[in-house]
Amino acid sequence: MLITQCQQADVALLEEHLPSPSRTSFHAQRFARQGVGTSTYLVAWLADRPVANAEIRWNGCAATEVRQAVPNCPEINGLSVTEPLRGGGIGTALIRHAERLAVERGVQRIGLGVDDDGNPRAAALYARLGYRPVVRYLDRWSYTAHDGEVHDIEDPCVFLAKELTSAPTPDLGVRVQ
Template identity: 60%
Template sequence: MEIAVCRAADVALLDECIGSPGAVSSHARRFARQGEGGGTYLVAWIDGRPVGHAEVIWDGCAAPEVRAALPGCPELNGLGVWPPELRSRGIGGALIRRAEELAREYGRTVLGLGVAADNPRAADLYARLGYRRLTDYVDRWSYEDRDGVIRECVDPCTFLTKELPSGSLDVKRT
């Protein structure tokens, strides 16, 4: 498996292999934010096929509760592994470790992420990797579906954080 920063040529293949709702793909939005310097979009590859993704949003979670609790904390967002039969094989963990390494390279000492209340499997992974509860919040986001209808999404979540060790990085690149 390889974890790499998303390139422009990757977006169409991500759309093909790991679809997203909406008229404008979430992959295109994430790649655009990366181009503007607001994030870094990571893609996991196996045999030339994208099998997972995650984005580090450098200015953090948009939820006011999170911003108030820990201003400036970068957020790992949109972690996903596809197809589902590849889950629990280390892909998500590898994406998280690469995001942590990247945050340390950028001089950050903490990384956060949100987990939906209805996703105990992800919460267990994050706990095993050392993430701890910071605050509860409601994640609100929207997208325009393929029929042009704006869909509003509301998810009760918990924001988790992990202090990143400083000093030399002893992280194996995957």
């Protein structure tokens, strides 16, 4: 497996293999934020195919509750691994890579949100990696589906955070570019 920072040419491949549910590409939006320096968009590859992605939002979670509870805490956002490959260590590798990038920037804490009840496997992974609950919040976002219908989403979530050390756990068997 290889983890890279997203490049312009990767956006179309991401859309092909990990399609956005909306007319506007989530991948293009994440790449645009990376372009202005507010995030880093990571892509995990097997051979020449993207199989997972995650965005580090350097300016933190958008939810007011989270910003008040953990100010100046970057957020690992939108972590996604293709269904047949979940549980194989790819999500762990992406999180560890994000943690390393945060440490390189001098960040002392990083966090992420997880569905309050809907994603027990992810919650177990985050706990295993040292993330601890900080605050409950509603993750609010919207998108326009391919059929033109607007969907306003409110997901009850828990924001988890982890204190970082200067020497995060290495990724074994993962190449990074």
